Amino acid sequence: MTSSTHTPRYYALLPAAGVGARMAADGPKQYLTVGGKPMLRHAVDAFRASELVAHTYVVVSAADGQIDAVLPPELDGVTVLRCGGATRMDTVLNALRALRGVVGEGDMIMVHDAARPGLTPALIARLIEGVGDDAAGGLLALPVVDTVKRAAGSPLLSAATVPRAGLWLAQTPQMFSYALLLRALAGAPDANAITDDASAVEMLGYAPRLIEGHPRNLKVTLPADIRIAEMYLAAGEQG
Numbered sequence: 001m002t003s004s005t006h007t008p009r010y011y012a013l014l015p016a017a018g019v020g021a022r023m024a025a026d027g028p029k030q031y032l033t034v035g036g037k038p039m040l041r042h043a044v045d046a047f048r049a050s051e052l053v054a055h056t057y058v059v060v061s062a063a064d065g066q067i068d069a070v071l072p073p074e075l076d077g078v079t080v081l082r083c084g085g086a087t088r089m090d091t092v093l094n095a096l097r098a099l100r101g102v103v104g105e106g107d108m109i110m111v112h113d114a115a116r117p118g119l120t121p122a123l124i125a126r127l128i129e130g131v132g133d134d135a136a137g138g139l140l141a142l143p144v145v146d147t148v149k150r151a152a153g154s155p156l157l158s159a160a161t162v163p164r165a166g167l168w169l170a171q172t173p174q175m176f177s178y179a180l181l182l183r184a185l186a187g188a189p190d191a192n193a194i195t196d197d198a199s200a201v202e203m204l205g206y207a208p209r210l211i212e213g214h215p216r217n218l219k220v221t222l223p224a225d226i227r228i229a230e231m232y233l234a235a236g237e238q239g
């Protein structure tokens, strides 16, 4: 699906209002130090280093007391929005509503987890190039390489093997036009069931492009992920 003669601008939007329950740290995981700086700062710096990105918006909760130390107000190219919601979807939707009239309807929004510190300008460029002018947008993702089991029972049993052909693991950034993403999230039935932006867009009948990402762009979810993220950051490969 292709459309439009409008030349879009590319914006980054980072939901950073989660509590990191699965990390079970002292505070929200986006502020944990990974490879020498806060996790969130790695993600923001990848967008700041990309010449393709017009501006970066970071969305935190109204009560957040740590953001100013990580992203000082004078930092170029970044604006903090204090409108985080109860779910990731709510956080992104609140930010899109706050940006109405600030970004154009046809401009492209790259939504990226604050908890993915391994993003690089090369991966951002790959997403933008891969999506091109496809009106359905697209996302970074990785093909599943392991054998996939369906679990059942207690104790857990391997009830079936799910064919992995055609299965991909969604990463971020996920990129859509402002208008499409707002329509998708505003119309989505259940914020708790929408774990990524692409799933809301799919519900409108669109099929976003899958662009191969890189393992270094993992989401830091569990404590053991910190070491893996640090390994990729130290290796320096751009993805």
Ligand SMILES: Nc1ccn([C@@H]2O[C@H](COP(=O)(O)OP(=O)(O)OP(=O)(O)O)[C@@H](O)[C@H]2O)c(=O)n1
Pocket: 014, 015, 016, 017, 018, 019, 020, 021, 022, 023, 029, 030, 059, 084, 085, 086, 087, 088, 089, 091, 112, 113, 114, 115, 219, 220, 221
């Ligand atoms: N209400 C929420 C929930 C999540 N997020 C953000 O969405 C991304 C998704 O990552 P995830 O691992 O789900 O983060 P948390 O919700 O913090 O983690 P958990 O589910 O373990 O609590 C993170 O950048 C997180 O800060 C958000 O902005 N607002």
Ligand SMILES: C[C@](O)(CO)[C@H](O)COP(=O)(O)O
Pocket: 088, 113, 169, 170, 171, 172, 195, 196, 197, 219, 221
């Ligand atoms: C958006 C995401 O990171 C894509 O993999 C993921 O869906 C976040 O979901 P989670 O269930 O909160 O980990």
